[in-house]
Amino acid sequence: xxxxxxxxxxxxxxxxxxxxxxxxxxxxxxxxxxxxxxxxxxxxxxxxxxxxxxxxxxxxxxxxxxxxxxxxxxxxxxxxxxxxxxxxxxxxxxxxxxxxxxxxxxxxxxxxxxxxxxxxxxxxxxxxxxxxxxxxxxxxxxxxxxxxxxxxxxxxxxxxxxxxxxxxxxxxxxxxxxxxxxxxxxxxxxxxxxxxxxxxxxxxxxxxxxxxxx
Amino acid sequence: xxxxxxxxxxxxxxxxxxxxxxxxxxxxxxxxxxxxxxxxxxxxxxxxxxxxxxxxxxxxxxxxxxxxxxxxxxxxxxxxxxxxxxxxxxxxxxxxxxxxxxxxxxxxxxxxxxxxxxxxxxxxxxxxxxxxxxxxxxxxxxxxxxxxxxxxxxxxxxxxxxxxxxxxxxxxxxxxxxxxxxxxxxxxxxxxxxxxxxxxxxxxxxxxxxxxxx
DNA sequence: AAACTGGGAGAACAGTTGTTAACTGCATGG
DNA sequence: CCATGCAGTTAACAACTGTTCTCCCAGTTT
Numbered sequence: 347x348x349x350x351x352x353x354x355x356x357x358x359x360x361x362x363x364x365x366x367x368x369x370x371x372x373x374x375x376x377x378x379x380x381x382x383x384x385x386x387x388x389x390x391x392x393x394x395x396x397x398x399x400x401x402x403x404x405x406x407x408x409x410x411x412x413x414x415x416x417x418x419x420x421x422x423x424x425x426x427x428x429x430x431x432x433x434x435x436x437x438x439x440x441x442x443x444x445x446x447x448x449x450x451x452x453x454x455x456x457x458x459x460x461x462x463x464x465x466x467x468x469x470x471x472x473x474x475x476x477x478x479x480x481x482x483x484x485x486x487x488x489x490x491x492x493x494x495x496x497x498x499x500x501x502x503x504x505x506x507x508x509x510x511x512x513x514x515x516x517x518x519x520x521x522x523x524x525x526x527x528x529x530x531x532x533x534x535x536x537x538x539x540x541x542x543x544x545x546x547x548x549x550x551x552x553x554x555x556x557x558x559x560x
Numbered sequence: 561x562x563x564x565x566x567x568x569x570x571x572x573x574x575x576x577x578x579x580x581x582x583x584x585x586x587x588x589x590x591x592x593x594x595x596x597x598x599x600x601x602x603x604x605x606x607x608x609x610x611x612x613x614x615x616x617x618x619x620x621x622x623x624x625x626x627x628x629x630x631x632x633x634x635x636x637x638x639x640x641x642x643x644x645x646x647x648x649x650x651x652x653x654x655x656x657x658x659x660x661x662x663x664x665x666x667x668x669x670x671x672x673x674x675x676x677x678x679x680x681x682x683x684x685x686x687x688x689x690x691x692x693x694x695x696x697x698x699x700x701x702x703x704x705x706x707x708x709x710x711x712x713x714x715x716x717x718x719x720x721x722x723x724x725x726x727x728x729x730x731x732x733x734x735x736x737x738x739x740x741x742x743x744x745x746x747x748x749x750x751x752x753x754x755x756x757x758x759x760x761x762x763x764x765x766x767x768x769x770x771x772x773x774x
Numbered sequence: 775a776a777a778c779t780g781g782g783a784g785a786a787c788a789g790t791t792g793t794t795a796a797c798t799g800c801a802t803g804g
Numbered sequence: 805c806c807a808t809g810c811a812g813t814t815a816a817c818a819a820c821t822g823t824t825c826t827c828c829c830a831g832t833t834t
Contacts, residue, residue, distance in 0.1 A: 571801070571802070572802095573800085573801050573802065601790085601791060602791085602792065603790080603791065613792080613793090614793085614794090617793085622792090
């Protein structure tokens with residue numbers, strides 16, 4: 347078996363390459379805490395790593411390409427965590443607390459990643475915007491699928507479930523951004539919980555007085 | 561009365577100044593459609609206007625300063641419009657339609673302004689972020705005040721009203737951003753309406769089964 | 775052991791950037 | 805009617821940018 351195509355590194359050669367690549371990603375993420383991707387210079391990144399500017403091209407075509415890689419790094423591993431959290435909790439207060447705590451923990455652990463996503467979601471680099479959009483749409487689909495497998499979803503159309511899921515996902519990003527701009531997470535956490543409670547309440551009475559006619 | 565301190569221009573001299581200033585703002589806004597403020601160059605703006613780079617300093621300290629001016633231009637006139645719209649409609653479907661239509665009309669009329677706000681709300685320039693944050697907080701307060709003057713707000717705490725208002729305001733920005741990324745406003749408008757319906761439904765049942773104890 | 779591969783270095787390129795200084799000419803206030 | 809103020813110009817600065825080409829040398833393959 348001479349071609350294991352999944353491992354991050356096969357020889358010491360490729361290991362070193364991944365190491366520099368990661369260093370570039372880390373340096374970029376740090377620089378992006380106080381500027382947008384569209385103003386991030388290639389030389390700026392390589393200088394921070396301590397490597398020649400030309401080395402950049404061995405890993406990324408341009409800074410937009412690096413941005414797309416950062417999107418994967420920031421959101422890739424979150425899919426399983428999010429679905430697992432929803433699956434482990436029923437509807438109601440318990441789930442609300444778990445969802446908010448998940449975001450709070452994520453922002454605490456990876457503030458730079460969270461900031462990057464919030465910032466570049468509507469940022470000036472199209473390819474990165476699209477990459478984030480695709481990831482968030484995927485999140486919404488996964489959340490909607492989880493909702494669909496629950497008794498509370500009885501009578502709900504697929505479209506309405508997706509609408510509800512997007513509401514949750516967008517609210518998460520919103521909350522993350524709010525957490526980043528405050529130093530006291532308390533009030534933000536509290537507001538986020540109440541807002542989710544509002545949505546949950548709406549969900550419960552969605553089928554009460556159908557406005558189906560429009 | 562030789563000193564009318566409010567008019568935008570007193571003599572032909574000041575009129576010309578305002579004209580160049582506006583030209584700078586317009587050019588900047590156009591350039592910002594495909595990049596972020598943190599990458600907007602001062603020379604880039606003056607070049608687009610057809611004026612010497614140094615002329616920029618007669619109007620703005622730097623591009624961040626120009627950004628703050630753009631925030632005022634984009635959101636300043638929206639306060640009265642928003643409050644008027646809410647005041648003219650009661651709670652329910654009517655208000656939901658009016659609020660969504662307001663956003664749709666705004667994005668149609670001033671797409672570049674809307675894009676700028678959505679982009680720089682979490683953007684890389686602190687002063688601009690703060691300016692937008694302050695404006696949105698003001699919107700939320702105004703909306704909350706309008707809510708407070710309605711019968712449906714009976715039994716609501718001031719904090720809960722503000723929470724609800726922020727939900728509406730943030731949802732408006734979210735919707736505006738979604739409208740900018742699609743060429744068919746139909747589905748986005750529809751989703752936005754349903755999401756507001758969800759929140760309205762939650763509002764109606766907020767006091768049903770109080771979770772006050774936490 | 776010899777040939778090859780490819781990550782990284784080095785230097786140079788044309789162009790860009792923000793900022794300073796000293797200027798010009800015109801509308802304005804005395 | 806003349807002197808002042810000030811929006812805008814011109815020129816120059818050091819520093820920076822992305823990109824190309826050429827080279828080097830350690831790890832890998834045969």
